[in-house]
Amino acid sequence: MQLTKRELVLAALAVAAGSRTAAAQVVEQLQIFVPAAPGGGWDQTARTIDAVLRANGQIKTSQVTNVPGAGGVVGLPQFLNQWRGRPNAVMVGGMVMVGAIIANKAPVKLTSTVPVARLTGEFEVLVVPPTSPFKNAGDFAAALKADPGKVPVAGGSAGGTDHIMLGMIGKAVGVPAGKLSYVAFAGGGPAQAALLGGHVAAGISGWGEFSEQVKAGKLRALAISADVRQPGIDVPTLKEQGIDVELFNWRGVFAPPGVTAAQRDAMIALMETMAKSEAWLAECKKRDWTSIPLFGDAYAQYLETETARIEAILKDLGLA
């Protein structure tokens, strides 16, 4: 890009003016990288971040880039290499990506990015058709222990959050992961159809996917994977029922490698302000996202332990 002298002077002035009000700096243009197709969970997170930041007056404009493929494995190398050092850029990603990287043995790591903030999480729910003999998670666990082959469980693609959750339940109640009967569908919708038609014994998906069916009495929720009971949701947690499993399908944002410490801090501040704003909390409520903010170093630490935990489960499931 060619800059004239006049523009350079103006830019210098702008930088000087900006540094004086560093705390409440308005970002000229935020670039958001989404390693998934438009319309999915990460894309919706990106577009909601964009809308809220704009409504709050924290950014002026933004640009969303979608690079879909294989749970983020196609997009991540591009973000790490081509977006390297960009100051006002973030990538949206989450737990699914951690799993996809391990399962696909991708040569890149999510920890190569600069973790900025964990923003939302969706807990999982274990459901059965209303005619099922299982009344609670204990019944389900007992049947699983008796003969896991007789309890086909529907969920999303193999190695995804739903499969990981079943693996964790199996581990907690002492059923080897290799014996579990998991039926993978292309997402929560088709899995739901198999449940409503009574073709499988149980199903696992994000609470948001099944909540309406549960409220309408078309499916019975046995347990949720949250740490504590959720307000307004009359479903006990797995832990309450003696199964020590806690799982959040979390989503967060990452800065590209090569940004300066100041740029990283500015991005953390931007996300912190947003995550506290009323507009953001209202969007979360509307979309059934649980706000579970975690920033900077704490988030980086969390990412490390979470990666190790998921890797162990995927190994048990024979996927890593």
Next chain:
Amino acid sequence: METLAALGAGFAVALSPENLLWCLLGTSLGTAIGVLPGLGPALTIALLLPITFQVPATAAFILFAGIYYGAMYGGSTTSILLNTPGESATIVTALEGNRMARSGRAGAALATAAIGSFVAGTIGTLGITFLAPVVVDFALKFGPAEYFSLMVVAFVTVSAVLGSSPVRGLASLFFGIWLGLIGIDLQTGQARFTFGLDELLDGVNVIVVAVGLFAIGETLYVAARRHAGQDEIIPLRGSLYMTRAEWSRSWKPWLRGAAIGFPIGAMPAGGAEVPTFLSYWTEKKLSKHPEEFGTTGAIEGVAGPEAANNASAAGVLVPMLTLGLPTGATAAIMLSAFQSYGINPGPLLFQSQPALVWGLIASLYIANIMLLVLNLPLVGLWVRILRIPPPLLYAGILVFATIGTYGISNSVVDLMLLYAIGAVGFLMRRYDFPTAPVVIGMILGPLAEQEFRRAMTISNGDWGVFVTKPLSATLLALAALALAGPLLWRLSRRRRTA
């Protein structure tokens, strides 16, 4: 009666000048993206999702539904004129449609596609209005075992496109099945046939294959025969629109196509492609002019599949509106738009949002009429494309196919695949291998495989599940009858004459 009153209230919503405008915008936009290969309704609606922050819910859904229906109309245009399917549901349309166009009947092919889409779209919308609860109950009876048997029935349709040599046809079919298997296996999470390329992990897009085989392969073939004298494209022969004979050959396929398309569209794993295969096979078997299939182009082979894909588009909306079940990419994105409004789509949607749902259904009727009015006058304009001299026309097709493919995911790997498959398509044409079985294999193969493995997992490895379930057994019997029936009939006749 209650339904009629609710529908009346829906029309009051849909007929407001503002909503009519949204409907017009949606249908025009839908037609345009339907014409472009690659750009589909799911992607377009996803890119338009941010408008949900700006406009009321009813307006947004009327816009989205218009785009969805419009894409189904538009996709057939390039299939017929340029042998370049705009959508996966219009791949079958290219088989007969493009042959008709080459023999001077492009106008009739476009007209029967547009009118058939209107007829089937309206029947489908009537189905949503009055039959939704019944249809959805039937659709949910289909589990993995039943779907696998349905795919077996669909595989029979390959026989309609095998051509003169079954060995070559089956080779093409298995090439297609192999292409369909590329990518991460859903049941085990393992990559298959990706050759270490991350870009192949999500599989090969069927549109890339169809455009590569049909459009690029064809262009290369024409270029290679430049000096050998080429079969000429006749821009127009006879009247622009349909003749009386063509009308009488079209109306039954429209109705049959709608009857096949709507229930399969409503099935959670039915999709829009399978009914077009089934309709094509049915029409070829029932036609009084079987000699026109694959030669000069039979109008039944356009009318049936085009009706089937529009009726299936209406069918997809049934589980979405009654149960909140997204059964296709477009429905999934429309459901996420509901969430932007804080509306939870689910079994209670009809009760909680009557104005929205019935306004949307009423707008579907209006969208159908708008699309007919938009598309019929365009026929005269489209047909003129065929007057372009072949070198320029084929160069244009190359540009068009390239841009469209790049639009799918902005991926250079897709472009390389497009041209590699184009080269394969050229060789297949040169050595007389039919290309349609490749596409059928690619769509059906992975579906059948996944459903088979799901069924086996659920039954704990018991093969009996396919014959002990009544629906599944019936479908398998149908498939056996469709395959063996003609053979037995011929045998018994030969014996009688001998």
